[in-house]
Amino acid sequence: MCRVFHKNPANSLLVAKQMLNPQILTLGFGLMVGLTIPNSTFCLAQGQTLPNVHYLLNSNQPPGAVASMQVARGNLGVGTFQAVSLIAPPGTQIALARDGMFLDPIDAPVTTAMLVGSVYRFRVTGIPFQTAEEVFPTLEIIDRTFAPNGREHRFPIPIVLTLEDLRLALDGALVTRVIYLEDSEIAEPVALAPGEQRVIDVEPNVNALKTADQLGRPMAILRIGSRTPADLNGDLSQFLFGCPPWMPLPVAPSREGLIQSGLAWPAATNVVPATEKNNEPIEDTPKLESY
Amino acid sequence: MLRSSSLNQRNASSIGRPVRMRRLQCFLLVSLFSTWQLGCHSMPGLHSANLSGPGQYALNGSDASTTSEPVSKAEAPTSHSAYFETTPGVIPASYSAEANLNPDPCYVDPSLAANCCTPSVSDCFPGPGVIPNVLNVQEYIFDGGDTQPTMIVRQDYSVAGLEPTDTVAFYETLDGKQCITPSNRTAIYAPRFGSVRQVHGMQVASKSILTHRVDAPLHISSLNDQAPPSTVMQPLAPQGQERVSLIDAFQENRHGTPLESVVPPERVSRAIFAFSEINFFRSGQLDGLEVPVVGRVLANARTWTNPESLGVMINGQEALYVKDSARAEDFHVYDSPDGKCTLRLCKAASHTTANSGDIVSFSLRFDNQGAQPLGNLVLLDSLSPRLEYIEGSQQCSVNASFTTEPNSAGSLSLRWEIEAPLEPLSGGVISFDCRVR
Known part of the structure; x- marks a missing residue:
């Protein structure tokens, strides 16, 4: 079972990504693969992570x-x-x-x-x-x-x-x-x-x-x-x-602050509102008719 | 089905012309669409506004136009309040006052126009100013497209697989085929920060700073490796490179004209007669005032030297775009048989950057690009958990029924059911507002 981690492994602070020693990194990767594959599917996609990760920091x-x-x-x-x-x-x-x-x-x-x-x-x-x-x-x-x-x-x-x-x-x-x-x-x-x-x-x-x-x-x-x-x-x-x-x-000032301060703002033309019919919610969805 | 070919194979530059024209069309489409957005919202001033241009507002006690050299150590004031009020020159190029005076997020980078016509969303809009990648994808709010799993439509017109941030339209063709068309994916840079708080008592705090905890496994000596002064200038150099303009380069490299390089007018042949009055062609020195003259003369000379070319003047002004018969032509063959999914669904956001609390307006443009009408058109937009739909803000240019329902991310899923069939070469626009959470 893969645990949801919602984290990009490349940016993670995981210890497996931070081991600078190549031998430790190799050993760690080997243990990681060995412990993960028998238990579950090897999942490293985004949104998932390895289980039982030890945090060095x-x-x-x-x-x-x-x-x-x-x-x-x-x-x-x-x-x-x-x-x-x-x-x-x-x-x-x-x-x-x-x-x-x-x-x-x-x-x-x-x-x-x-x-x-x-x-x-x-x-x-x-x-x-x-x-x-x-x-x-x-x-x-x-x-x-x-x-x-x-x-x-x-x-x-x-x-x-x-x-x-x-x-x-x-x-x-x-x-x-x-x-x-x-x-x-x-x-x-x-x-x-x-x-x-x-x-x-x-x-x-x-x-x-x-x-x-x-x-x-x-x-x-x-x-x-x-x-x-x-x-x-x-x-x-x-x-x-x-x-x-x-x-x-x-x-940086906020947009609302700029508006309230009366500074120049692009003029917007008046918009004809949508008809009432367009905004009426339908009672039961869907009620589509083929034509 | 679209085929393109060029008649003039000898002209190598004509190969890239359809691509450039397509980018130009996309850029113009975005410009027109932005113009439409400025004038069709019921909340003027809160979105789709262009603040670009100097003098709109002043910074807090600082001269916005000042970009001087960094303050030396000897000149540095002892109060950093003085820094904030009187010495904005230490602001790097990336934090320039010009950039601060342009908080308009609605700009389009023409250099990114290559991404404007992806295969899945042809003829849609360019992407935002910064393309999200694996490094910064967490800082963006996405909306649009159809993420995995893709959406399916059941026989009762209910859907499955509509994930948050999906924007999809489904419809039927004349022969009863049901089509699903996703929109393009818009990205809004809106990072939101949280914090994890931990409170230690005095004893726990004292343990955490004991020496043996420092030495193993990390050495505190690594703190000295930071070397702050040595890295100060690194991020500034590329910014300075980008701000070198062409005119400055001309002015700086200007030098005197050697007398021997001046060509007397009487030696100018008839082939370049049209340019003989331009100083550049006589001495090699291009005066800034002659740049427009050179452009006009070049256009005239092209007309004169090529008797088969076409010149167009409208009220004494040269036409901006002339399709000359001397150039290569493109053939576009459109083949639209029955049963083709010919709906184009484009989505645009009024902002490419936003903070929490800001209001962002989304627009959906749908068009039937085929030769047959499309019926039972339904547009669905499942919002991101960072977007809160503002009640009553939706507008549709055609008659449609609008409903909302909660989605799995805690936001809303919007649904428009277009009542009338969509005739060929017709379309509509849907607009709605969202507040960034």
Whole structure:
């Protein structure tokens, strides 16, 4: 019996695809074939996967482990800039790091381009009802999207920091979010408001990266509440993971916002509505008559 | 059955002409169809709108026309709020302000016109700006076509095998043959992101960052391999290459004309008499102002030097398209016997990119391309789980009964039953709106 996996094996984070040693890869493939064929039909088509796959990577690994593996694999997106939008509750401010130090905070949301395969540390202040507190989340970019050329900024990866996450982090918990690209063919038929993100909570003993990999394509890992710097005025290069580069992006306005702002819009001619007869539903389908 | 042949076999360029003409026809068809879409929706402004063109709106405190060199480290401000407000020059070419000012997703890439006439959906529309492939297929919403298993029609006109995202029409010919015709497959770039959240207590968190967990099996030293500065410029180089224009190249390569290369007018032979007034043919230097003149003179010269050619002037203006008898002609032989499935079903989406909450308008154009009428035409469209049909938004240009029913993906399956037989060379258009989930 083949398990439905809904995942392209070429992009998967499966261990069988990531073994760099050819001998291990050969052995693993041999075991995979030997264990699979007697039990069931060997199915590797899209939408299916191998059973009992061991995941080498785990979301509980330290920041940079998954991204380093992506770099070691020579993943296609490594080395490119990916549009990322940091979304936080109203009033929250976010400060990115540059040249070994945090810059002045700006109001969220912050849309920027980050390097795939890097780990970014940023500073969150102005948390509602806890304005004196601050957290230093990390964001690990592990994959990229393939937006149409010139429109990458319109489809950033939304990194949502909810108020609940920030409060949990301030209470001493480590909140890990694996942001994944949802597979459109198996997406839940639920409507989401702009800026809203579907969240699936998993137990601490579950590999969140594996769960995200089964639902789509993991894109980034957000960790909130892991560490705080000993001295903000000291050497922060290690705390900032080498301060990888990022680039600012202008925020693309929405179409509805453009309409409401009264900007020029192509005039559309009036349309004669369809007759009532065309829109009448038939009582019992089908009632076709041959001619 | 379509056959094509060329009379003039000596003209090698004429071999590719039917293909080019077909692409041109497809492109014009899309243009006309987009124009129709702009004027036939009951919700003007929410879809099918063209925002292209500068000055439509300003970016957030940034100069949209500025594309300067990256800011050096010495000049970099200490506040990155200043970056967002005053230094948009660090934006790469792929994130250019020009691209940001053109959020219109309804553009058609002529270079992709080769894909516009696939064997299954001949004479339909070109694909989106980016062709989905195995790498980015998860980022698209598809609609149209007939995925496996293919649809079948039972005797009571119920169907099986209508999967989500399928768009299929079935009908009958005069001799009672039942035909099933799928539409082309449209793709909308609309990635949606979710997140898996995991909350650890303090003890669990401390375990996860112990040193021995770091060293086995991964070495933390691999973090140093990222070398961020060395990879900064890699993705920028190809973008810059694409933006070199022809006019700039001419201006940059302009140099003086050697005196010896200037040909006196009296040495110009009669064969190129028509071009003797053009500086390019005298000195080899093409002035930008003479480009239209050269084009006009070339057309005149072709008429003058070939007495058998045909020249057409309409109100003093040269005709845009003249079918010259001196060129090769194509033969198109149409053979439409009875019982042929001659329905053409084309589907188009008003947007090629969308975000959650956006409204996308779909249009179905169906035509009877045969010589016999088609009856009992039913069009089915099973929507993707990411598309939510907006109630009451459907319109049909011919009399039809419209019903909906839930499909297996949690969305709706739309059904139009065309009441009258579809006469030869006639057709209709169906339009409906969907909200992207």
